[in-house]
Amino acid sequence: MYQYTDFDRQFVQLRAQQFRDQLERWQRGELTDEQLLPLRLQNGWYIQRYAPMARIAVPYGEISSAQLRMLARIARDHDKPAPELLAHAQATQDELQAAQPGLTLAAAPLKYGYGHFTTRTNVQFNWIPITQAADVMDLLASVHMHGIQTSGNDIRNITCEAYEGIAQDEIVDTRPFAEIARQWSSLHPEFTFLPRKFKIAFNGSEEDRAATGWYDIGVQARRADDGAVGFTVKVGGGMGRTPVIGSVVREFLPWDQLLNYIEAVIRVYNGYGRRDNKWKARIKILVKAEGQKFIDAVEAEYKAIVEQDGAPHTITQAELNRVTANFVVPELKAANLPSTVKTEGQMYQRWLRQNVRGHRQPHLRAVTLSFKRVGFAPGDADADTLDALARLADQFSAGEARLTHEQNLMLPWVFESDLPALYEAARVLGLAQPNIGLISDMIVCPGGDFCSLANARSLPIAAALTELFQDIDEVTDLGPIDLHMSGCINSCGHHHSGHIGILGVDKDGKEWYQVTLGGSDGTHLSGPAIGGKVVGPSFSAAEVPDVVEAVLTTYRDLRTSAAEHFIDTLRRVGHEPFKQAANAARHDPGHRASRAAAEAAA
Known part of the structure; x- marks a missing residue:
């Protein structure tokens, strides 16, 4: 990864000092809120629905074990809301949930003490008090991190695809x-x-x-x-x-x-x-x-x-x-840790197929750890997990990791001989789900749980869908499907480019969800970049899982074989059958319950 120069380090440290001075002048009343606004934005500090949100840049997604440990420290020591603030936020969320019942999974308690991986390889914290912002900037600068130009009307954090420098199909790094x-x-x-x-x-x-x-x-x-x-x-x-x-x-x-x-x-x-x-x-x-x-x-x-x-x-x-x-290939050494994993086992083999990719160096592999876990929002990593990631990076990937566009974390320097031991360690952390590129590997923004711009919450819907797709046999049978979800039209969850897109909208002060089909981010699998098409009127929160399942049932019925991917079936037969199925699900709220009963009986 990139090795920062003395100038780089001094630049980041001076920027942190400058922001501390600006923040102190604001606290003394020498700067107004309006005057501080562009200054804090250009350092990555927003004021969100309940508390400040800090956005930390991870250029081209490359992050070291030392930086992961610092993010863990910040999560543990600084991402803490005042009790009365958390109580107010939770009461508001409970009120929203009570007004719109019906989801299989009720809204979970609001969490703190964690970082959130975004689609643009940033890391966000949702609860750091603005009075601690300068202290956090100093901590970040000590490991060559910052929030410079992660917000504001400027050139934002510049991104690359996660496999730069190691991809087998690379043209140039x-x-x-x-x-x-x-x-x-x-x-x-x-x-x-x-x-x-x-x-x-x-x-x-x-x-x-x-x-x-x-x-x-x-x-x-x-x-x-x-x-x-x-x-x-x-x-x-x-x-x-x-x-x-x-x-x-x-x-x-x-x-x-x-x-x-x-x-x-x-x-x-x-x-x-x-x-x-x-x-x-x-x-x-x-x-x-x-x-x-x-x-x-x-x-x-x-x-x-x-x-x-x-x-x-x-x-x-x-x-x-x-x-x-300055992009130094690290000193590579196999971990050679013992493992009890049965390498011929079905789950391990699935993990190899879905989460492990080839490498320009034939004895190495790139391994993606899945951050789509029950009990966590997509892309969320608490302090303990961040510390554990640092250990995994040190043990298996020469102290380096990369954040991905899909809100996961990839280890780019793993020896093929270390794959069983890495799988075993990742499984203990709940990060070995073999679902990369499958429907449960969804992209989701924080939505109305945190964002002041959101029209609707996305996290409860993501939680319900995560629960729905726990059968890895079913998820594997469905094949590659990009499911993307945004809490508002700003599209931080990239719903437009999802094979299945979900957009939160506001209707009469209530949360509703618009579903689109057929989007693409531009990969070979999905074809050229294109926006999805809306399949019908908005759906309630409780209806969304039924709508998604109806769309997938239609896909199973219409595909020529299990080898025909969802996006290919959709393009072959057109949107109409899927649109009809989605709208029919609105009138069959017991669809999932009926299916569950049938499966239980079987």
């Missing part, structure tokens, strides 16, 4: 380019107050595992016929109220011109993006409205940067070499 872009964009004076937030993703492999079509700028690595490295650049992707797939603005951009071209794109956006309406301020709206005119404006700006300004941000070979050298 884009982490050095992402790091160069991160350094260039951090506190960039021209792009500190953009019309809206701005997100960039890199993908260096044949398969697009970074969902680049859904980003403001998506960068896909390419090699020309002569072997030259470059990038296809997409601009204007995004979810939210208006889902849009990014448009290709450059089929092949030479790698050394990456920053000059990104600057041209963001300059055009900064100059012409709307600031009068936050819902129409994202670059996707500008690209959709202007089409070719936008591309022409970017090309003109790029030409001016190159010809008139002298291409000031051209990446030299020396600079690429310097940054690449």
Whole structure:
């Protein structure tokens, strides 16, 4: 993983000191809440429904065991609400639950003392008092972590797909380019107050595992016929109220011109993006409205940067070499720990198929630990689990791990001979569920349990669906299915790109849920990035599990064989049979109970 330089460390520490000074001035009344707002946002501090929320950047998802231990310490020592605050929040949630009964699983007590892995490889804490924010920033800086530009109208944490540098289908490792872009964009004076937030993703492999079509700028690595490295650049992707797939603005951009071209794109956006309406301020709206005119404006700006300004941000070979050298392959050594796992056992073999991937180094494997557990929200890790993850990383992966787009954690340097011992250790922690890529491996945002923007809660629905899909035989038989859920139109749960998408909406002050089908994030399995289509009117919370099960029953009935994936059946037969099944489930609230009784009788 990237080895921070002395300058990097000093930069993060000074930023933490600066924020402490700002926070102390606010506490003394020298800064108003309005004046503090952009300062705290650019350091990752929100004020959410009940308490502050801290968002911590994990660039390109790479995280060390030391950083995991620090996150565990922060979770244990600082993610603690005042008792009266927690009591108020719990009473509010209980009131919501009582007003809309019917879910098989009642809302669980609100938890604290944990971190939450997001789809953009950030880690969030939901209960840290704002008065402790500076102390937490200092702790993070001590392990080279921060929350810089994880919020606000600036260039956010830059992401890569999780298998960069180790993927068997890799074209080029884009982490050095992402790091160069991160350094260039951090506190960039021209792009500190953009019309809206701005997100960039890199993908260096044949398969697009970074969902680049859904980003403001998506960068896909390419090699020309002569072997030259470059990038296809997409601009204007995004979810939210208006889902849009990014448009290709450059089929092949030479790698050394990456920053000059990104600057041209963001300059055009900064100059012409709307600031009068936050819902129409994202670059996707500008690209959709202007089409070719936008591309022409970017090309003109790029030409001016190159010809008139002298291409000031051209990446030299020396600079690429310097940054690449900081991505050090760790000293690898097998753990050689004993194991009692029966390697021929069905669960272990399933885990190998679903959670273990090949590696560029033939004796190594990349192993994903599943954070989709009963009793936990998707992506949640309490302090004890974070400490345990640090131990697993040290024992099996040279002290390194990676957060994934799907809210899981991957160990990138596991010896094949250590797989049985790792499986045994992960199983004890409840992290060996063999469900990666299957329906229970769902993406879910925190929703109305925590977020002040949410229209509805997503966590109780996720809990009910997790309970529903505990039969691993059934989950395996269903095959690859992406289920994504958001608590509001801002789409933090990426519901638009789910094969099955669930969106929380507000109707007459009550929580309802809209279901979409046929979305894709752009991977080979799912096909090109595309937004799902709504299958009918909104459903109540209690109806959602029945609707999902009805859709899946329809899939089983219509697929040509178990080898035909859900998304392929849907595209072959069209949405109508699934739409009819979903709407019929509204009138059959006992569907799941009937099924359970039938299974019990059998």
